[in-house]
Structures are given as C-alpha cells and as structure tokens.
Amino acid sequence: MSGWIAVLTASLISFALKLAGYTVPPARLEHPRVLRxxxxxxxxxxxxxxxxxxxxTGTHLVLDARAAGLGVxxxxxxxxxxxxxVVIVxxxxxxxxxxxxxG
Incomplete structure (x- = not known):
C-alpha cells in the first residue's frame, strides 16, 4: 500500500507545482536569466x-552494448x-x- 501512497503524493506535488506555475507573474518569466x-x-x-x-543498471555503472549504440x-x-x-543504426x-x- 505504501507504493500507492508514494504515487498519490508525487501526483499531488506535481499538480501543485504546475498550478503554482500559473500564479507566477509574466514579468518574472520574461526576465533574461529565466529565459536563458x-x-x-x-x-x-x-x-x-x-x-x-x-x-x-540499478545502482551500478556499466559499459555495455547501449554505450556502443549511443556512440554510433x-x-x-x-x-x-x-x-x-540514427535510431535504426x-x-x-x-x-x-x-x-x-x-552486454
């Protein structure tokens, strides 16, 4: 059940942050540093x-076929x-x- 609590909490936090974004005055969003x-x-x-x-992979760093694919x-x-x-190659x-x- 704690998994569902985590999902619901993250969803509520995400919704609250999105809602808070609508309350920011437009003048703040047009500042050059914010635009950059x-x-x-x-x-x-x-x-x-x-x-x-x-x-x-999990908590370990690995060097396998994915790295070669990224390089290609x-x-x-x-x-x-x-x-x-690019994707196919x-x-x-x-x-x-x-x-x-x-790998």
Missing part, C-alpha cells in the same frame, strides 16, 4: 536521462543522418553486440 535557463533546461534534462539510461548514434548525427536512420549496433555476447 528555460531555453536550455529541456536539452539538459534529456541529456541526463540518456546518460542515466545508457550507463547504469552520435556519429550518425554528426554525419547529418535523418533521425529514423543505434538499435542495430546494440542488438548486434548483444547477439555476439557483449
């Missing part, structure tokens, strides 16, 4: 999620490949390495 932070925040959050999902994806992006190609790399027994 809000422009880079989504990219920083996405980068942290990618790193966390790529290099960790970065190389494909640098070569200006379309996004779907990265997934194929990770799957191939796993099939060979690495």
């Amino acid at each position: 932070v809000t422009e880079v925040l989504p990219a920083a959050l996405l980068a942290s999620l990618v790193v966390l999902q790529t290099f960790s 994806a970065v190389m494909a992006l640098l070569l200006r490949a379309p996004f779907i190609v 990265a997934a194929a790399t990770a799957a191939g390495l796993r099939a060979l027994g690495w």
Whole structure:
C-alpha cells in the first residue's frame, strides 16, 4: 500500500507545482536569466536521462552494448543522418553486440 501512497503524493506535488506555475507573474518569466535557463533546461534534462539510461543498471555503472549504440548514434548525427536512420543504426549496433555476447 505504501507504493500507492508514494504515487498519490508525487501526483499531488506535481499538480501543485504546475498550478503554482500559473500564479507566477509574466514579468518574472520574461526576465533574461529565466529565459536563458528555460531555453536550455529541456536539452539538459534529456541529456541526463540518456546518460542515466545508457550507463547504469540499478545502482551500478556499466559499459555495455547501449554505450556502443549511443556512440554510433552520435556519429550518425554528426554525419547529418535523418533521425529514423540514427535510431535504426543505434538499435542495430546494440542488438548486434548483444547477439555476439557483449552486454
């Protein structure tokens, strides 16, 4: 039952924060420093999620096929490949390495 309490508490906190966001005066949101932070925040959050999902399993750091897939994806992006190609090449790399027994 404590799992449900945690989910409900997190949901209420999330809703309260979203509601609080609507009460912030627009003048505060148009401040140059706030604009700079809000422009880079989504990219920083996405980068942290990618790193966390790529290099960790539970509480351990790992270096496996996911890291190789990420490396191939970065190389494909640098070569200006379309996004779907980047995803397919990265997934194929990770799957191939796993099939060979690495990770």
